[in-house]
Amino acid sequence: MGWTRKILRVDLSSGKITTEPLNMDWAMQYLGQRGLATKYFTEEVDANVDPLGPENKIIYATGPLTGTMASTGGRYSVITKGALTNAIACSNSGGYFGAEMKFAGWDMVIVEGRSEKPVYLSIIDDKVELLDASEIWGTSVWNTDAWIKTKHQDPQTRVATIGVAAENGVLYAAVVNDLHRAAGRSGVGTVMGSKNLKAIAIRGTGGVKVKDGRAFMKATTAAKKVLVDNAVTGEGLPMYGTQVLMNVINEAGALPTRNSRDVQFEGAHDISAEAMAAPRGSDGETNLQTNQACFGSTIACGRISKIDTKHFSVQNKPEYWHASGGLEYEAAWALGSNTGVDDLEALTYANFICNEQGLDPISFGATVSAAMELYEDGVISTENTGGIELKFGSAEALTKCVELTGLGEGFGKELGMGSARLTAKYGRPELSMTCKSQEFPAYDPRGIQGMGLTYATSNRGGCHLRSYTVSSEILGIPEKTDPLSTDGKPALVKAFQDATAAVDSAGLCVFTTFAWTLDDIAPQVDAGCEGDWTPEKLLETGERIWNMERMFNHRAGFTAEDDKLPERLMKDAAKTGPAKGLTAGVEKMLPEYYELRGWTPDGVPTNETLSRLAL
C-alpha cells in the first residue's frame, strides 16, 4: 500500500530487463524516493566510480505518496553520482511523470550499464522495452516529447528526457519531464546521456492503493485545508509563484548580484513576479499567462509564460511564441540579477532554452556570471568568447550564451563545464560561487546566515532545497530567526535537513513545508503506508538518510575541507542593505553543527551515530 512494491531494473549494456520486489525492510527505514533510492544506490555502487562511466547507475524513484490524492503527491527523483559534483546526487521533479510511473506499477526504475547505441525506455504498464532512439538523438526535449507521443499514438504518454546539452557533455544537464519540469541539478541529465539513454516514456493504467482509505482521505483533506489557509501556500505561491521572493530577498539584502559582488540588484523589480503579471510597455500583454499545478498539487505555483513576439530574442522564431514554463525565482535570479540582466523577456527566453535543451538554469546562469567577471577582469576576451561581449547586464550576451551552451558550440563548450572548472581553467578559481563544484542559488549567505551553513553542508553541493532556512530567517516559518545572526543556526539547519529528507522521500513537494510540519505530514504517510509513521519516526528517517548520503560522500573522498564557502563570501563584506558590513559566518557554525550531528570535529559521522541510526 502506497508502494507498488515492484522495481524495474534495466541493464543497458546487455539490454536485459528484470523486475524485483521492493525491499520492504529498507522501505520501513528509508521510506521511498530520495531515501530509499539512495539506499539502493549506495549499496550497489562504489563511491569512487566515474560518474560518466558504465559502472555508475541512475535511479528514477517515486515516493509512497506519489500518485495519490495527498496534495503535491506527484514527485519523483533522479538519484546517481553527480557529473558536476562527483558527490551523491538527487534531483527532484514535479510535473506528471512521477505519478505515471506509479500508475504503470513501479516504485522505481534502476538503470545500469551503458547502451552501445542511443535508446529510449518505453514502459506501458508491465510491457517494458528498450527502443531505438537514433531519430531523436541530437534533438531537443520538446521534439523528443512530441516524437514519442506521435510514435506511440498516445498523447497520454509521459516523457522524461535529456536534451542536446546532456548529449554534448554539459556537466549540469538536466532530466526534463512534461516539457518544462526538471530534475535539474548536479548533472543527472549528463549521467543519463553518458549511458546513451535518451528518454523514458511511461503510460500507466493501474491504480495506487493506500493502507486505510478513510483515514487517508481524512488526513489529506485536513492537510489541504492547512495549505489553503496559509498565506504563502494559499495565496503567495499560486498568485506569484516562487518569484514572490524576488523583491523580498532583494530588500533583505541577500540577492546575489553580478557573481555575488553585490547583494542587491537595482533591476530586481523589473524581473519580479509583479513585473511578470504587469502589462508590457511593448505590446500591452502580460508575460505571465496562468499558473499550472504539478500532479496533485493544490498549491499550483508553476508559471506559464509567453515571450513578447517582438523581443529581439524571438524575432522571426515563431517556435518560441507559444506559452511554456515561465520563470521561477531561482531561474530568474540566476539568469537575471546574477548576470545583471534586467530584461524579463530575455530571461524568459533563456529559461525556455534551458528547458528545451535540458540545462540547469541555476548552474548555467551562475557560470555565465562567473565568465562575465572573467571577461570584465580582462582574463578572457572576445577571442575566447567567439566575439561575444560578455559584460554584466548584457541580455544579448546571455541569450547567445544559452543557445551556444545548449548546442555545445563555441564558447558554450566552456560554459558547459560549470563555473568551478571554467574559473580554474583560467586561473581564477575564487570567482566560482560553488560548494562541492555546484553553483549555489539565489540567497546570499551574508544576508541569510543559515543559508551559508546550508550550502556548505549540502550533500549534493551548493543547494537551497536541502534546508530552506529562508523560511525561518526571512518568512518567519515556523518561527522567525534573525537572518543576520549565526546563533542557533546549526540546530535550525540540522532540523530542516532531516525534515526535508523525509518530505522528499514521501513523494511530496518541499514547498508544502511553508505550511506543513511533520505533524501534518505524518498522518498522511501513516494512513497511506504500512508501518507506524509518527513525526518522530519521519525525523529519524530523515536523519538516517542525511548520514547515509554523507557517508557516501566521505567514501568518495569528500572531507570537512569541502564544507567551505567561496572566499568572497567569507572575506568581502556585503556593501549595501541590512547585511552591510557582514560576511558569511559559516566557520563559526560548522563545529557546533558537526557536534549536533554526532560527527567528529572533522565532519565524519562517529560509529556511535551510525549505529544509533542503524547504518
Add this chain to the structure above:
Amino acid sequence: MLKALDIDPGKCTSCKQCEMACSYENEGEFNVSKSRIRVFDFHTEARFVPYTCTQCAEAWCQQACPVNAITTDHMGVKIVHSNICVGCKVCTIACPFGTINYNASTGKVIKCDLCGGEPACADACPTGAITFSDVEQAGYDKMKQWATATASPTDVSGPNTPVKQ
C-alpha cells in the same frame, strides 16, 4: 432543483485532484485512467480544461443502448446499470462527446453519475473550477461578469424615473 456540474476552465490548474477523487470514489483506488472526468492540457495555449458527461436531456448513449442498461434518475442523471450492460460499446459510438467509455477490466462501460448527488470531483477541486450547482442558473455568474463589462461607473446618473409615453 436540477443540479449539474458547472465547469469553469479559466480556474483550472491541471492538478488532477478531480481525476483522483473520481477514481477513488468509483474504483476504490487512485487511478486517473479510470476517471470519469478528465483534464485536458492545451500546453502551448496555457489552457487547462476539465471535461465530463453533461447528462444530456435526450441522451444518445441511452437511446443507442440495445439492452436498456442506461436509465434516467429523478435528477436527470444517466446511469449505467452494470448488471444489464453487455459491453457492446454502441453507446461509446453514439455519444458525440466521448464521455462514456469502455472499461476493459470489467467488460462494462463507465460514465459520470454525479456520485449519487455529491460529486467527488467538485468536492476535491481546490480552485472552484468544478462546482455543482442549479442547472437552470449555470450561466448566472457568466452573465453577471459580462453585465459588469457593459456598465461603466459613468452610467450612474442618479435616481431614474419612468419614461412618459
